[in-house]
Amino acid sequence: MEKITSLAKRRGFVFQSSEIYGGQNGAWDYGPLGIELKNRIAAAWWKEMTQLHDDIVGLDAAILMHPRTWEASGHVENFTDPLVDCKKCNARFRADQIPEENLSAKKCPECGGELTDTRKFNLMFKTHIGPAEDTASIIYLRPETAQGIYVNYKNIIQSNRMKIPFGIAQIGKAFRNEIVTKNFIFRTCEFEQMEMQYFVKGGTDEEWFNEWRKRRWAYYEKLGVKMDHLRWHQHGPDELAHYAKDAYDIEYLFPMGWRELEGVHNRTDYDLRRHTEYSGKDMQYIDQDNNSERYIPYIIETSAGLTRNVLMVLCDAYDEELVASEKKDGAESSADDWRTVLRFHPSLAPVTVAVLPLMKKDGLAELAQDIRRELKEDFATDYDQAGAIGRRYRRQDEAGTPFCVTVDYQSKEDGTVTLRFRDSMEQIRIPKAELAARLRQEIKTYKRIK
Ligand code: GAP
16 A cells, blocks of 8 residues: 555655645545546446436535435434544544454553543534534535435436436535544545435335446446455444445455445435425325325435545556566667556546657657647547656556557658557557557457456
């Protein structure tokens, strides 16, 4: 994880928030490569969940919601972690994350000092809206995006004539006052979720729950994730969230071990029932095709962390490889024999293709710039003319760029260029006029070789 954190900073994927002031715990900034990666992961999820499903539509609800929302959802009462402090060293722990013997003996796992009693700590960030800081002005930063979907479910049925079963997808920020934030961007106070709520008739919920488990698993397979690094974990009765009847996590084998990546939850009719109760509005679905039968739908939720997916994709892509140094048409390479490479799927890579002139002189730079300009319309491109070519390839490997195009003297004569593949380091010569089509084909048929 240290290597990934340091690469992420060095190459502009992720920076510590407010670093010049010593950093802000639980918050991170996404740099030029990081925002591209995050956007592409979000776009892949969005395409999968909306474009490829006729029965799912999108939504972008506000982060600030009426505070009654969180009473109805049960978050005010139940969204807590058990907290203990050490009276001696002031370390703070989640009581469910320290050894049982320490908890029962009230002994700090770090210094052996005395621990306080366990107390409940609500994870919602509270603030005030308007100038008066009193209880009437309390408002919360949403701890999940899901509730924005529930409160809009009737609007969407009416505006878009949706019929059950149907889903609503949303990507957005969520905030939790996490007690322990470690492991880089894994668990943070400010993060992004990609959630889809699927509305079904009670009685069909278990079937749909299994169906969505299958679909979400297949999604990661399609994304090219190492499948032996994924597994299911079913929540036991003591792990289930207050709204869930059944829940499975998709766990990923991160450098610190198996951890949750995404949850698939059967939330029953809990949320819509509670919103009916707290808002006084009728949240029943009226089935026009079935004698206007009325019922409160059940909800199957797929809830993935976007920022946690960024970490997963970084970990999954990271590789170090011993290679022979590369030369290009006699130009010297000063690259080391070890290369660090991010083997991103080309559809997720922040830069798809880098254009590199072998030399700056003799019109090669201008020709390379022309080629870049043409590719720019369809691909995320980079241009680099600084340093030995082998070193430039290594820089692109480290950024996860799947393709490099090198322009040399022959390019001037016959219009061909070298196309270099990140994973195999293979180089082929092709006419520059064929580049765009070839890249499109390579992206479509990409198979990870390592
Ligand atoms: N709406 C249901 C829900 O929020 P959750 O299991 O609490 O369920 C869903 O969260 C996903 O959101 C998790 O699988 C994880 O990927 C992400 N997530 C939750 N808390 C997070 C945090 N503090 N930092 C980063 N990602 C988080």
